[in-house]
Amino acid sequence: MSMVETGIPGLDELLSLNDGEGFPQNTTTLVYGPPKVGKSIFSYQFAYHGLDLKEPCLYITTDDGIKQLTQNMMDFGWFLQGFIDEELLYVIDSISSLSGVRVENTATYASSKINDPTDLMVKVGLGTRFVFKKSNEFRSVFDSLTTPFVFNPEPMVVRFLKTYLRRLKEAGATVLVNYTEGVASPGTERILKSIVDNVIMLDGSYMTFKSSYDLMGTAKYDITDQGIVLGEGEIL
Numbered sequence: 402m403s404m405v406e407t408g409i410p411g412l413d414e415l416l417s418l419n420d421g422e423g424f425p426q427n428t429t430t431l432v433y434g435p436p437k438v439g440k441s442i443f444s445y446q447f448a449y450h451g452l453d454l455k456e457p458c459l460y461i462t463t464d465d466g467i468k469q470l471t472q473n474m475m476d477f478g479w480f481l482q483g484f485i486d487e488e489l490l491y492v493i494d495s496i497s498s499l500s501g502v503r504v505e506n507t508a509t510y511a512s513s514k515i516n517d518p519t520d521l522m523v524k525v526g527l528g529t530r531f532v533f534k535k536s537n538e539f540r541s542v543f544d545s546l547t548t549p550f551v552f553n554p555e556p557m558v559v560r561f562l563k564t565y566l567r568r569l570k571e572a573g574a575t576v577l578v579n580y581t582e583g584v585a586s587p588g589t590e591r592i593l594k595s596i597v598d599n600v601i602m603l604d605g606s607y608m609t610f611k612s613s614y615d616l617m618g619t620a621k622y623d624i625t626d627q628g629i630v631l632g633e634g635e636i637l
Contacts, residue, residue: 402426405540405575408450409443411631415618416610424575424599426538428613429566431593432579434603439624440579441473443603444544446628447577448490449479457489457532457539459574461525463515463548466497467504477628485509489535491528495521496548516552518561525565529572537573546580546593555589563596608634 403426406413413422424430432440441464448458462470470492471481484490488509495513497504506512509531513524532539543565549558562578569576580593594600598613608631609619620634 405456406450406454408446408453409629409631411620411622411634412608412610412629415620415631415634416612416616425613426575427570427573428598429570429576429578429596430599430601431597432577432601432603433582433590433593435582435605438603438605439622439629440581440603441544442477442624442629443601444542444577444579445474445477445479448540448542449474449481451540452481452484452489455489457491457535458484459491459493459525459528459532459539459541459569461493461495461521461528461541461543463495463543464545466500466502467492467494467510468497468502470494477626479628488531491531493521493524493528495524515548518549518553518557522561522564525568529568529574533572539572539574541569541574541576543576543578546578547584550584550589555585558585559589559592562593566596 404423405426406423416423432443434440448460451458465473474481481490491509493511493513495515498512499515504512511524511528513521566576601608601610606621607619608622611617618634621632623630
């Protein structure tokens with residue numbers, strides 16, 4: 402089984418399977434938890450680690466515009482411009498236009514609207530084709546589902562997510578989605594967890610995971626100036 406390294410120190414080793422470390426390739430993972438526990442940092446770290454390995458990434462940002470995303474990653478010493486210049490990173494920004502910020506579309510950047518899932522899905526299709534041409538093994542990050550739930554009916558967001566996950570898996574991507582717990586109804590949250598392969602919960606102190614190959618575990622974690630780092634963990 403091919404594995405995709407997460408880039409989270411300590412997590413890849415904890416998720417090790419068949420002499421490989423990380424997530425099984427071409428699987429989907431939901432990272433969820435309360436606000437301010439490191440969900441977006443996990444997403445940044447996962448995307449950047451892949452880029453550093455020359456793995457293309459399709460990054461959909463709904464909480465921060467491209468400028469804020471770039472700055473947030475720079476705060477950890479993760480610089481995106483070089484990967485943009487190499488056309489390894491394709492960003493779909495669905496929040497800047499809503500806030501009135503005008504950013505020109507480029508070969509590696511597309512603007513969309515958070516309150517228009519149909520347009521966002523069109524942009525996802527274009528972005529998927531772009532990164533697929535670079536490699537049929539790539540990463541995709543959706544950061545995050547929280548804002549779409551604020552601007553759209555829950556069933557619409559769930560339908561979008563199912564379509565997004567299906568298309569990205571068909572294209573060969575390893576997909577990460579994050580979500581802030583409590584924004585959607587409990588029933589919708591159960592659906593979110595049921596339609597992905599792996600689930601990771603962050604609570605600010607501990608990371609708990611359940612994988613598609615029935616591996617469950619927990620570990621203490623810290624957010625450092627180099628991102629998330631796991632401490633001692635155990636398989637449950």
